[in-house]
Amino acid sequence: MVNYGIVGCGMMGREHIQNIALLPQGRVAAVYDPVPELAQSAAQQAGGAQVCPSLEALLAIESLDALVIVSPNDCHVPQLRQIAATRPLPVLCEKPIYTAPEDEAFLRDFARSYPAPVWVAMEYRYMPPVALLRDEVAEATGGIAMLTIREHRFPFLPKVGAWNRFNARTGGTLVEKCCHFFDLMRLILRDEPVRVMASAGQAVNHKDEVFDGKAPDIWDNGYVIVDFARGTRAMLELCMFAEGARYQEEISAIGPRGKIEALVPGPGRFWPAHLGDAPVPQVIVSPRVPKGPRLVEVPVDPTLLAAGDHNGSTFYQHERFNAVVRGEGRPEVTLEDGIAAVRMGLAAQQSAATGQAVAL
Numbered sequence: 596m597v598n599y600g601i602v603g604c605g606m607m608g609r610e611h612i613q614n615i616a617l618l619p620q621g622r623v624a625a626v627y628d629p630v631p632e633l634a635q636s637a638a639q640q641a642g643g644a645q646v647c648p649s650l651e652a653l654l655a656i657e658s659l660d661a662l663v664i665v666s667p668n669d670c671h672v673p674q675l676r677q678i679a680a681t682r683p684l685p686v687l688c689e690k691p692i693y694t695a696p697e698d699e700a701f702l703r704d705f706a707r708s709y710p711a712p713v714w715v716a717m718e719y720r721y722m723p724p725v726a727l728l729r730d731e732v733a734e735a736t737g738g739i740a741m742l743t744i745r746e747h748r749f750p751f752l753p754k755v756g757a758w759n760r761f762n763a764r765t766g767g768t769l770v771e772k773c774c775h776f777f778d779l780m781r782l783i784l785r786d787e788p789v790r791v792m793a794s795a796g797q798a799v800n801h802k803d804e805v806f807d808g809k810a811p812d813i814w815d816n817g818y819v820i821v822d823f824a825r826g827t828r829a830m831l832e833l834c835m836f837a838e839g840a841r842y843q844e845e846i847s848a849i850g851p852r853g854k855i856e857a858l859v860p861g862p863g864r865f866w867p868a869h870l871g872d873a874p875v876p877q878v879i880v881s882p883r884v885p886k887g888p889r890l891v892e893v894p895v896d897p898t899l900l901a902a903g904d905h906n907g908s909t910f911y912q913h914e915r916f917n918a919v920v921r922g923e924g925r926p927e928v929t930l931e932d933g934i935a936a937v938r939m940g941l942a943a944q945q946s947a948a949t950g951q952a953v954a955l
């Protein structure tokens with residue numbers, strides 16, 4: 596049995612707790628959140644976990660085998676520092692692994708010296724339609740020439756303390772939201788980015804909001820083009836005022852043989868009941884010759900679908916992290932992957948702010 600300590604009991608913390616409960620060899624033993632009511636309610640959700648008044652107190656619990664960091668983005672690096680100095684347990688840390696460029700050097704050292712496994716959470720990798728696209732992409736395309744990821748979704752949700760409204764706390768929308776997609780680009784293309792060009796801004800959302808006298812500075816839409824070392828190009832299109840769309844993510848890869856797409860719905864809880872069942876994920880393979888797109892539905896196990904907002908992926912990721920903690924295998928999403936995704940996001944933020952391409 597793996598005993599987990601949860602650091603941060605907000606929306607995503609609750610999704611982690613729900614999915615750990617589905618693991619045959621996992622239980623949440625302790626939780627910490629600066630808001631005591633949130634910690635209490637998460638402890639109850641976990642079936643009676645110990646509530647700790649601080650991260651220090653949580654790290655002092657002997658029975659813990661692993662930690663899950665689900666605090667706001669700018670807390671991840673300071674908490675990793677504290678954990679390394681106190682009790683270096685295996686860690687699953689939510690994305691983005693860092694938010695400020697100056698933290699990259701620390702994380703590279705940390706990656707070399709931390710004595711236990713660290714896995715950066717990248718749920719999109721584990722969504723069944725995305726996993727199927729990855730399995731079939733080489734055969735369907737004959738070698739990818741272009742990769743496009745479109746996310747058309749709902750605006751940023753309200754958060755305690757409005758931490759997700761300010762670049763200083765999130766790293767910026769192209770880091771906070773889009774590090775998932777930059778990670779997918781590297782994973783699907785099996786290549787490294789060399790140049791990033793972006794145009795992005797705030798068009799619709801959060802315009803009337805004020806927090807402590809300050810207006811949000813996050814963006815709600817943008818395009819990012821990325822050149823990869825072997826000559827492939829990838830593009831991200833983000834729109835955060837498109838929750839009316841049937842699918843939230845549309846990923847397409849095209850090569851000399853044909854095209855493959857994955858269509859991924861957003862959180863089922865946002866699909867209005869009067870429209871009937873929520874959309875089912877799809878993968879479509881469209882060869883050039885002979886023409887004739889083939890569509891496969893990729894339904895997600897209903898229990899896993901109900902355990903969060905991410906198409907069952909949080910469970911699949913936990914299943915593998917749980918095995919790593921038990922000594923079976925190594926982290927699939929490494930600190931190097933987490934750093935690479937943030938570097939691309941920060942480069943995109945810089946490119947959009949300056950109007951210049953950024954070389955990596």
Ligand SMILES: NC(=O)C1=CN([C@@H]2O[C@H](COP(=O)(O)OP(=O)(O)OC[C@H]3O[C@@H](n4cnc5c(N)ncnc54)[C@H](OP(=O)(O)O)[C@@H]3O)[C@@H](O)[C@H]2O)C=CC1
Nearest residue numbers: 603604605606607608629630665666667668689754755756
């Ligand atoms: N991979 C994915 O698909 C998703 C990942 N995430 C990631 O999960 C993390 C949390 O996001 P989310 O759950 O949406 O945010 P929430 O604001 O809902 O939850 C974050 C929680 O952490 C608490 N918190 C604040 N400071 C600390 C601290 N120093 N130590 C421990 N807890 C703290 C907050 O309490 P308070 O602010 O009241 O002090 C809040 O309860 C983020 O890194 C986010 O990027 C989120 C959604 C999806």
Ligand SMILES: O=C1CO[C@H](CO)[C@@H](O)[C@@H]1O
Nearest residue numbers: 751752771772775862904
């Ligand atoms: O990483 C993320 C993925 O999905 C969430 C919503 O469910 C986002 O808002 C979050 O930042």
